[in-house]
Structure formats: structure tokens, C-alpha cells
Amino acid sequence: MLNYLLFIATIGSIYGLLALSLNLIWGGAGMVNLGLAGFFAVGAYASALATTDAHLPIVAGWILALAAGGLAGLVVTLSTTRLREDYLAIVTLGFAEVVRLVAANEVWLTRGTDGISGIPGPWKALLGSDFNAVYLLIVLTILALVFLLMRRIDRSPYGRVLRAIREDAQVAQVAGKPVLRFKAEAFALSAGIAGLAGALYGHFTSYIAPDLFLPLITVYVFLAVAGGGTGRPAGALIGAYLLMVLLESARFLVELVPVISAVQRAALKELIIAVALILVLRLAPGGLLSERVPAAPRLPMEGKS
Structure with missing residues (x-):
């Protein structure tokens, strides 16, 4: 039972990273x-x-995953600069399917549909049955650092520019803000965090395969951010954990x-999740923690005697 709870908490924390990643660009810059x-x-x-073929240290693998995700996000963003924003959503959907098809067919690189097994976990052989608890602490530490970074960005002038772009990119550009640069930076950072989450997932389960990265993951993360509160890092994080509790509760129900x-059980499970989200958004349209827009600072009165 303890190992099951540790497993659920670890996967929930990884979903939390994905939710923070999505919240940065969707809740922050308005990019889908x-x-x-x-x-x-x-x-x-x-x-x-x-870590399996090149035998690099696990930490090096995590850093490489962060860089690879960020680079992929930058390429996707720059390739859609002349398209309307709604086309970005279509391009990213196509990108995810291309990645899955490449992973399934390029056997020489990814082992195809057989997947990659034997992915090392930090001190896994040494820790034995304590590995799940230690790995959860590692993931929670990384999650806390990313959360603090997202809060820092959210409350900084950089975050305010992202929200201005979300509300009206043309107005932000007229105000002298380099909209394309801000979008590219935010998307690259978001994609890098998602890549890091993928690395943490692989080293926890010791196995990855193309079928583990279906679009349903994206749907679940959107549900978490929307239910928790779009635009607030704390809301995204709470939504991710509540989503994991809901997924497991629905499976038992x-x-x-x-x-x-x-x-029919699988379909009923998805129905329960959908109904729960509708209820949350019906009772709290902005999510459980709706975004708080700070008041504009008051300028001192000129010419006041």
C-alpha cells in the first residue's frame, strides 16, 4: 500500500511539472x-x-532532456511566426504525433514499439525498496524549484509582459515589447520543463515506449490547469494533484x-472525470484558484502643490 501511494504521489508530482509548464504559456502568454x-x-x-546508450550520469540525462525539450519548443515556435495563434495549436498537435511516430518507427534509435527498458534510477540498486520514497523526494525538490521559478516569473515585470501579450499582442507590440522574443522564450522554457518531466518519468518507471505518450496526457494536463486555475502556478499544481486523485478514485469506482x-469501464472512467471537471468549472469558472489581477499602480499627481 505504501509503495502504491508513493507511486501515485510521484506521478502526480510529474503531472505537476507538466501543469506548471502548460500554465506558463497558456495561462501566462495565452499560447495553446x-x-x-x-x-x-x-x-x-x-x-x-x-544514460543507457552513452552511459552518461543521470543528472546529465536530466539536463540534456531540459535542453532537448527547450530546443524543440524553440523550433516549433519560430516555425509558426507567420501563422495565426490558433495554428500554433495545430502545429504542436502535429509535432506530438510526429514524435510518437518517429519513436515507433526508428528502431535503430528508439527500439521502436518495444521501447527502451533498463533506464537507470538514481541509487536504485543501493536503495532497494526505499527507492520510491527517495525518488519522490527528488521529484518534489525539483517541483518546488520549478514552482518558485514560476511564481517569480508570474510576479515579475516579465510575467506582466506575458499577460499583456495574452490579452492583446498587438497592444503589447505597440507599447514597444518584442512579442516574438517573449513568446519564443516562454515556449522554450515551458517545453524544457515538459522535457525534464519526461526524463523524471523515464528514470522512475525504468521503461518508456511510444504508446506511453498519447495525446490523452495533454488532455489530462489541460484539465488539471483549467480546474486548478489558469494563470496561477499554485492553481496548476493543485489541479495536477487533484487530477491524479480523481483518476485513481474513478479507476476504483x-x-x-x-x-x-x-x-465500458474505461469509458465510464473518462465520463466520471469529465463530469467532475464540468462541476468544478460550473461552481468555480476560473478554477479552484482563479487568477488575481493586481491593480495598476497609482501615479503621483503632477503639478500638485
Whole structure:
């Protein structure tokens, strides 16, 4: 039972990283990334190949995953500079599918549909049964650092520029802000965090395969951010953990329903999740922690005697 709870807490924390990643660009800059699972996969494969084939240290694999995700995000953003913002969502969705197809077909690099097994975990052989607890602490530490970074960005002038771009990019550009640069930087950072989350996932489960990076991951993370509160890092984090609790609770609930097939149980599970999200957004349209827009600073009165 303890190992199960540790497993759920670790996966929930990894989802928390993905939620913070999405919240930065969707809640911050208003950019829709439907290919989050693709950047998640890029990081997972980058770190897995670096540590299994090149035998690099695990920390080096994590850094490589962060860089690979960020580079992929930068390429995707710059390739859509002349397209309308809604086309960015389509491009990112296509990017995620391309990553999955490459992982499934380029056997010489990714082992194809067999996946990569034997991905090392930090001190896994030494820790034995304590590995899950120690790895959870590692993931929580990384999550806390990323959360503090996101809060710092959210409350900084940089974050205010991102929100201005979200509200009206043309007005922000007229105000002298380099909109393209801000978008590219935010998207690259977001994709890098998603890549790091993928690396943490791979070294925890010791196995990755193309079927583990389906678009459903992106849907779940969008549900977490929307339910927790778009635009607030704390809301995204709370939404991720609540989503994990909901996923596991729904899995147990459908098992109690008699005389239905496994396919019907899976469909019922998704229905429960959808109904729960509708209720949350109905009762709290801005999410559980809605965004708080600070008041504009008051300028001193000129000519006041």
C-alpha cells in the first residue's frame, strides 16, 4: 500500500511539472500547446538514450532532456511566426504525433514499439525498496524549484509582459515589447520543463515506449490547469494533484460497477472525470484558484502643490 501511494504521489508530482509548464504559456502568454505529450516524450527519450546508450550520469540525462525539450519548443515556435495563434495549436498537435511516430518507427534509435527498458534510477540498486520514497523526494525538490521559478516569473515585470501579450499582442507590440522574443522564450522554457518531466518519468518507471505518450496526457494536463486555475502556478499544481486523485478514485469506482466490460469501464472512467471537471468549472469558472489581477499602480499627481 505504501509503495502504491508513493507511486501515485510521484506521478502526480510529474503531472505537476507538466501543469506548471502548460500554465506558463497558456495561462501566462495565452499560447495553446496541444503537443505537450510530444515534448514530454522528447525529454524522456533524450535522457533514456543518454544514460543507457552513452552511459552518461543521470543528472546529465536530466539536463540534456531540459535542453532537448527547450530546443524543440524553440523550433516549433519560430516555425509558426507567420501563422495565426490558433495554428500554433495545430502545429504542436502535429509535432506530438510526429514524435510518437518517429519513436515507433526508428528502431535503430528508439527500439521502436518495444521501447527502451533498463533506464537507470538514481541509487536504485543501493536503495532497494526505499527507492520510491527517495525518488519522490527528488521529484518534489525539483517541483518546488520549478514552482518558485514560476511564481517569480508570474510576479515579475516579465510575467506582466506575458499577460499583456495574452490579452492583446498587438497592444503589447505597440507599447514597444518584442512579442516574438517573449513568446519564443516562454515556449522554450515551458517545453524544457515538459522535457525534464519526461526524463523524471523515464528514470522512475525504468521503461518508456511510444504508446506511453498519447495525446490523452495533454488532455489530462489541460484539465488539471483549467480546474486548478489558469494563470496561477499554485492553481496548476493543485489541479495536477487533484487530477491524479480523481483518476485513481474513478479507476476504483468503475470496478464496483457490475456486469460491464473492460472497455465500458474505461469509458465510464473518462465520463466520471469529465463530469467532475464540468462541476468544478460550473461552481468555480476560473478554477479552484482563479487568477488575481493586481491593480495598476497609482501615479503621483503632477503639478500638485
